Amino acid sequence: MKIKYFSLLIGLLFIQISYAEISKTVLPESGLIEWKLVDNNFELKLVQRLPDQTRSFFEGRGFSKTITRNIANSCVFQTIGRNNSKDKNQTIQVSLKTWFIKINQQRQPIKLKETWDKQWSDEQVKPASRIAFRWATFPTEQSFEPRGDYNWGMISFGPRPGSVFDLYVEWKNNEQKKSAWIKNITCPVNRYQ
Amino acid sequence: MRSFTSAIIFITGLFLTAHAVYADPLMTPLADKKPAVNFKLQDMDGKIHQLSDYKGQPVIINFWATWCPPCREELPSMNRGWAKIKSDGIAMIAINVGEDEDTVFTFTGDYPIDFTVLLDKSGDVINQWPIKGLPTTFVLDPQGRIVYRAIGGRQWDADELLNRVRALK
Numbered sequence: 001m002k003i004k005y006f007s008l009l010i011g012l013l014f015i016q017i018s019y020a021e022i023s024k025t026v027l028p029e030s031g032l033i034e035w036k037l038v039d040n041n042f043e044l045k046l047v048q049r050l051p052d053q054t055r056s057f058f059e060g061r062g063f064s065k066t067i068t069r070n071i072a073n074s075c076v077f078q079t080i081g082r083n084n085s086k087d088k089n090q091t092i093q094v095s096l097k098t099w100f101i102k103i104n105q106q107r108q109p110i111k112l113k114e115t116w117d118k119q120w121s122d123e124q125v126k127p128a129s130r131i132a133f134r135w136a137t138f139p140t141e142q143s144f145e146p147r148g149d150y151n152w153g154m155i156s157f158g159p160r161p162g163s164v165f166d167l168y169v170e171w172k173n174n175e176q177k178k179s180a181w182i183k184n185i186t187c188p189v190n191r192y193q
Numbered sequence: 194m195r196s197f198t199s200a201i202i203f204i205t206g207l208f209l210t211a212h213a214v215y216a217d218p219l220m221t222p223l224a225d226k227k228p229a230v231n232f233k234l235q236d237m238d239g240k241i242h243q244l245s246d247y248k249g250q251p252v253i254i255n256f257w258a259t260w261c262p263p264c265r266e267e268l269p270s271m272n273r274g275w276a277k278i279k280s281d282g283i284a285m286i287a288i289n290v291g292e293d294e295d296t297v298f299t300f301t302g303d304y305p306i307d308f309t310v311l312l313d314k315s316g317d318v319i320n321q322w323p324i325k326g327l328p329t330t331f332v333l334d335p336q337g338r339i340v341y342r343a344i345g346g347r348q349w350d351a352d353e354l355l356n357r358v359r360a361l362k
Binding site: 060061127134139141142144145146147148151153 | 219220221258260261262263290291292314315316319325326327342343344345346347
């Protein structure tokens with residue numbers, strides 16, 4: 001009997017309960033919507049960026065009007081990933097290559113920064129603009145170490161402004177694969193159109 | 194029964210200890226301590242700085258850009274941190290990525306930076322360092338090895354954090 005309880009206790013200590021809490025908030029200062037996923041130590045925030053916001057950011061960094069319009073109309077979100085753990089073993093790994101969206105029953109990959117970068121010639125985009133784009137966008141692959149690592153950057157999910165989609169998010173916590181769906185995400189629309 | 198209770202207390206203790214040992218939310222210590230890649234960059238006045246110039250003292254190196262919100266958030270704390278450590282034989286360097294003197298000069302009007310600011314206009318230096326996003330900060334020991342890394346902003350005027358850098362001397 002004692003051995004049974006003892007084994008049960010040992011088992012309970014090693015169970016990783018996976019439950020992602022997902023919330024949606026309208027940010028009072030901007031009126032933009034934030035989706036937040038929390039699963040143990042991992043925290044992910046997706047905040048809408050108005051197409052005009054994104055357009056002016058990239059125009060300010062030397063991109064042409066055509067390219068900035070393309071980026072701005074690709075459902076861009078400010079994304080913040082964070083590892084809140086203090087345990088040295090709890091590294092969080094994120095690869096956007098494993099994420100995808102579902103829109104109109106169709107599954108679509110996310111448009112990664114490398115894909116954007118490849119489609120521009122050197123004549124179209126100057127090196128300084130490329131540097132700004134690279135560092136202003138969310139890393140395709142990233143490890144978040146414990147003790148407060150976080151990172152931020154823009155992700156373009158692809159659909160046109162006003163579209164609604166579901167996002168499949170995958171990450172690893174201490175090599176253990178985890179996933180969640182964030183449902184009904186709305187691509188931001190300019191306020192004065 | 195007593196041995197069973199003792200076993201429960203022992204295992205629970207082990208479990209709690211494992212989660213309490215790493216209670217420092219400040220920087221990631223790097224076990225491999227790889228030598229930092231040397232660089233040669235200009236400061237705001239056109240003076241050339243090499244990383245090797247700083248050998249023999251701990252160095253805090255921060256990669257940043259003016260348009261990066263968490264960089265703007267942490268830079269004032271770096272400036273306060275610099276005021277605390279500048280007489281301790283520790284160097285602090287902010288490497289701006291991809292911007293020119295005018296942009297950085299205008300920025301420092303709103304966000305004063307009293308320590309060394311270097312310009313990596315071409316992004317060649319950041320590409321040689323193990324960086325995925327901005328801001329990222331490294332702490333080098335006097336031998337020029339990377340001993341700590343912090344991805345994302347920190348409060349650089351926190352004594353708990355600065356004491357770890359002082360301890361490298």
